[in-house]
Amino acid sequence: MSVRTQSSEQSAEAAHRAGFACFVGRPNAGKSTLTNALVGKKVAITSNRPQTTRHTVRGIVHRPEAQLILVDTPGLHKPRTLLGERLNDVVRATWAEVDVIGFCLPADQKIGPGDRFIAKELAGIKRTPKIAIVTKTDLVDSKALAEQLIAVDQMARELGFEWQEIVPVSAVGDQQVALLADLLVPLLPEGPALYPEGDLTDEPEQVMVAELIREAALEGVRDELPHSIAVVVEEMLPREDRPADRPLVDIHANIYIERPSQKGIIIGPKGKRLKDVGVKSRQQIEALLGTPVFLDLHVKVAKDWQRDPKQLRRLGF
């Protein structure tokens, strides 16, 4: 008996899982809200790109037994041109790379041609497990929900595949969100955590560092630059192999501006302004963190940030 208990404990330890999931679905299906609900307050939502994939990490769910990394993949479109078809090839390739796909369908809307188009594409992704997530269940009564669950099941059958699970959730009402995570985790491959917990969960510190850089970057050019200059700390890690009494923190941050013409303002003649921004904010960051800092700043044009109100909100606008 005790041997069995011990061995089952050991296997529980060995079976740590880590991997990537992506939510797909039509616009407004509730993908972002669900991501936020799953990730909760524990973790930063980031724009970091892991080197292993081409996806943008939206959030990471840390659990003692697993690390679930939620990534964005590009949207799938009805191809009208050769280019459109090639882009869809890219989407399919990225779908095939993740460990599990969650297809979000709102409970309060009948399945439409757009949903069927995505489902048909999913049918062609044979190896990746697919979960159907019926979102916004708080908006419908139980009869309508039951009908939607049946319709979702039926749609897959007609296309020749089966959902690994069909999960009704309400991200807003916090119904079954934890259950969804419970169902996603076993579909991830066994393996150690891919991200150290501290890296991405330490949002307040990273946000404050970003804010100090933004302040320094805006100093003296407030009138020339609109509000929409954003700073994102991409990475903040203690440098390895440093003596305990001489730590150093490496910080890589991007300063985003709206237009290419603003680049010159931030960088200044021969890069002098950017250098000043670095020196000035580094001093303040060192005071905040209490350790010496190596600060690596890059200036990037951020057309996409601007067009995406959600991203901008995330950056504090």
Ligand SMILES: Nc1nc2c(ncn2[C@@H]2O[C@H](COP(=O)(O)OP(=O)(O)OP(=O)(O)O)[C@@H](O)[C@H]2O)c(=O)[nH]1
């Ligand atoms: N009542 C209710 N509303 C929800 C729920 N989840 C999302 N919504 C709302 O549905 C709308 C769309 O949600 P998003 O999470 O932005 O949807 P999305 O799929 O990420 O949308 P895109 O970014 O356009 O692809 C928002 O107004 C949300 O507040 C839910 O569980 N219940």
